[in-house]
Amino acid sequence: MAGISLGKKIRGLLSRKGALDEAFYDELEDTLIESDLGARTAMDLVDSLRDSKEARGMGESEILDYLKRQLLPYTKAAKLDFRDKKRALILVLGVNGVGKTTTIAKMARYFHDAQGKSCVLAAGDTFRAAAIDQLLVHGERLGVRVVHQQPGADPGAVIYDALESAVSRGEELVLADTAGRMHNKANLIRELQKIHKIVGAKIGTENYCKLLVIDTTTGQNALRQAELFHEAVGVDALVMAKYDSAAKGGIIIPIQRTLSIPVAFVGTGEGYGDLALFDSESYLDSLLGIG
């Protein structure tokens, strides 16, 4: 599980070193960087610990608590609450293979069970035929309608249709899949901007959420992806998929530091129930091995 290793490493470092000397600070900085917290965060954390008067007399658990307090501002949670909304749309973004389609299926289950929402899925990844089939299979298993067209169809049109038909059928939440790959990056961005323009105008910003799925196991790549998608269409919240398989798990911290994007969900496995609401306290406790 993610995080245990960072907490363990820091504890190991503390028991080996005993004293908070320069060698300890250097190793701590390396350890933080290895856990994907980013060089700037690692440096700032170590500097603040080094400069803090309170740190001198601290024991192991106090140091971990101190680090936790320093990191809290960069682990904000996004609250996706659609209970009072008659209609809303979540546009799910992310590069190929990060877990978009799986997350959509999990969210259909979550928003139905936790918020009483009737969902409809839009097969906006028209780049691959298999992507449409995959969504259809989830829809059938979950008993949720899937709006789709043939491979190669205009994804903006598919999502627009899903929204229109949701209005006429009284379905409240549209979960829209998108392609994570195009012939090239410029194409992908242009396609997403087109979808964003069509969908945003139709649904209105207050009922529209752009959710970026990142694969927690890919480390710094996820930061570059977040920058790309955020610049293209603006990302409202993140999903940390595959947290269960990540040995590191600190990547949301540099993403929040740079882009201030809060985290909505954590993917904890491949099943429909394997989606947890992100919670800063428990995330940091797990990252730092506290408690």
Ligand SMILES: Nc1nc2c(ncn2[C@@H]2O[C@H](COP(=O)(O)OP(=O)(O)O)[C@@H](O)[C@H]2O)c(=O)[nH]1
């Ligand atoms: N262990 C684990 N696997 C996941 C999670 N989310 C997705 N996956 C797996 O990641 C692979 C790619 O997922 P998919 O939803 O097809 O990615 P997409 O290309 O972004 O739509 C699949 O094998 C999923 O079962 C997760 O939270 N944990």
Ligand SMILES: [Mg+2]
């Ligand atoms: Mg997919």
